[in-house]
Amino acid sequence: MIISKVADLRQELKSKDPGAKVGLVPTMGYLHRGHLSLIERARAENDIVVLSIFVNPTQFAPNEDFDSYPRDLEKDCKLAYQSGANYIFAPSDKEMYGANYSTYVNVDGNISRGLCGKSRPNHFRGVTTIVSKLFNIVNPSNAYFGMKDAQQLSIINRMVKDLNYNINIVPCPIVRDENGLALSSRNAYLTDEAKKQALILSRSLKEAKTLYLEGENNAQELKRYIRGKINSMSLAKIDYVEIVDQETLENIDYINRPSIIALAVYFGKSRLLDNIVLEDK
Ligand code: AMP
Numbered sequence: 674m675i676i677s678k679v680a681d682l683r684q685e686l687k688s689k690d691p692g693a694k695v696g697l698v699p700t701m702g703y704l705h706r707g708h709l710s711l712i713e714r715a716r717a718e719n720d721i722v723v724l725s726i727f728v729n730p731t732q733f734a735p736n737e738d739f740d741s742y743p744r745d746l747e748k749d750c751k752l753a754y755q756s757g758a759n760y761i762f763a764p765s766d767k768e769m770y771g772a773n774y775s776t777y778v779n780v781d782g783n784i785s786r787g788l789c790g791k792s793r794p795n796h797f798r799g800v801t802t803i804v805s806k807l808f809n810i811v812n813p814s815n816a817y818f819g820m821k822d823a824q825q826l827s828i829i830n831r832m833v834k835d836l837n838y839n840i841n842i843v844p845c846p847i848v849r850d851e852n853g854l855a856l857s858s859r860n861a862y863l864t865d866e867a868k869k870q871a872l873i874l875s876r877s878l879k880e881a882k883t884l885y886l887e888g889e890n891n892a893q894e895l896k897r898y899i900r901g902k903i904n905s906m907s908l909a910k911i912d913y914v915e916i917v918d919q920e921t922l923e924n925i926d927y928i929n930r931p932s933i934i935a936l937a938v939y940f941g942k943s944r945l946l947d948n949i950v951l952e953d954k
Pocket of ligand 1 (some may be wrong): 700706708819822845848855857
């Protein structure tokens with residue numbers, strides 16, 4: 674069932690068995706197999722699955738791609754039902770941010786300032802605001818987030834702890850295409866050539882992880898290696914390549930705890946994200 678009003682979704686969920694476990698999958702739509710893996714996981718672990726589809730204006734800066742972000746609600750609904758969603762919550766901007774809207778949730782500190790926070794200063798404030806609203810509307814037992822957006826996941830974990838949300842955050846592995854490119858709705862913007870060149874992202878991350886497992890613990894060395902590989906691609910423009918503590922996202926020089934190598938790289942107007950986890954050896 675597709676629902677566009679907060680009150681209707683609340684009413685619908687209230688009519689269910691109060692002990693029913695609700696799983697929430699927040700998305701911006703234009704669903705691909707990455708999103709579907711979250712819905713399938715939610716289906717397996719809950720009685721009711723709510724998928725939200727909302728291109729959230731407050732997480733886009735004025736110069737970003739809010740207007741051109743790909744949208745296809747009809748196709749999304751088909752895919753979502755096939756994967757096990759019960760409710761698709763697709764509100765309007767006005768429904769989520771009515772007249773005189775003034776309240777924002779902001780996770781402060783380095784966790785939000787580094788990595789994507791540097792080039793997108795208000796982005797995570799928009800994300801945590803909309804995710805809080807969805808948590809308050811749906812009141813789920815479990816909420817599902819992809820590890821592709823590693824910083825988003827860490828910030829949401831921080832918010833849940835800090836604001837005492839009684840919600841279990843379930844991190845879901847990155848889903849890739851057959852060549853290793855992390856699936857993203859923004860891959861729709863890539864030309865064939867850019868798509869080919871973008872394979873360097875997952876390839877160089879994997880190679881760096883192998884170097885780490887073979888004994889290289891110096892973060893600068895691993896970052897230099899990855900940057901060199903990416904810069905050999907004519908269409909690539911690096912935003913960042915960083916190695917950070919997996920929980921706090923603090924930059925680290927010597928890798929001696931669970932960390933992630935995270936990167937953001939432009940290929941034309943597409944800004945692609947990818948990362949790889951370096952577990953303790
Ligand atoms: P988005 O629609 O881009 O806001 O993404 C909605 C959710 O799907 C977020 O939790 C993302 O991390 C997750 N997601 C997006 N792409 C992938 C992927 N390739 N693999 C796993 N999860 C993903």
